[in-house]
Amino acid sequence: MRDLTEKTITTEKIYEGKIISVQVDQVKLPNGERGKRELVKHPGAVGVIAITPDNKLVLVRQFRKPLEKTILEIPAGKLEPDEDPQTCAFRELAEETGYQADSMNHVVSYYTSPGFANEIIHLYEAKGLTTGSMQPDSDEFVELVELSLSECNERIASGEICDAKTVTAVYLWQMREWKDR
Incomplete structure (x- = not known):
């Protein structure tokens, strides 16, 4: 089974609010290339x-x-x-x-x-x-x-x-x- 994990290289916090936070992660993709992920964090x-x-x-x-x-x-x-x-x-x-x-x-x-x-x-x-x-x-x-x-x-x-x-x-x-x- 192929490893599909994206490894985080850097995280930039964009916004920290009462309900959510937003960050942009630079990641290393499974093929070795770099990618960017925009993430919304929520407490559930x-x-x-x-x-x-x-x-x-x-x-x-x-x-x-x-x-x-x-x-x-x-x-x-x-x-x-x-x-x-x-x-x-x-x-x-x-x-x-x-x-x-x-x-x-x-x-x-x-x-x-x-x-x-x-x-x-x-x-x-x-x-x-x-x-x-x-x-x-x-x-x-x-x-x-x-x-x-x-x-x-x-x-x-x-x-x-x-x-x-x-x-x-x-x-x-x-x-x-x-x-x-």
Whole structure:
């Protein structure tokens, strides 16, 4: 098996922000040539698949500046330094929706855009939901929405659900529904 590793020669930090950092690495390619890689570093995040007792997916409606539009998403958030993803999942569900969960089961973790970013998202399924009060961050404006599976699929078709973690969550839910028939 061929070694495809790219060895870092130099790293130039371009930007250090609250959520991401950006760097440019000069690398030695497997063929011995040099290349340049623009990298976005991210601390990772969680997403929560929460199905209510009346079989609806818990979502938040939120404006997303990079898209310049309001979309529907599963509750999610960035990991704090050294935070356990499961702990983050409990926190984000409660903050954004007011729902509390008895347990969080890890479903899958995946990299969002490995060609230029190291962001990993850990998806959890919330079990044993009870209602509470929302406590979003001071700069976070969200609206709670609960939709059936068919309504979620309609919102995917219309583009209102358009982010990878939420589309993945809906399709995982749909696969489970088919399996349980």
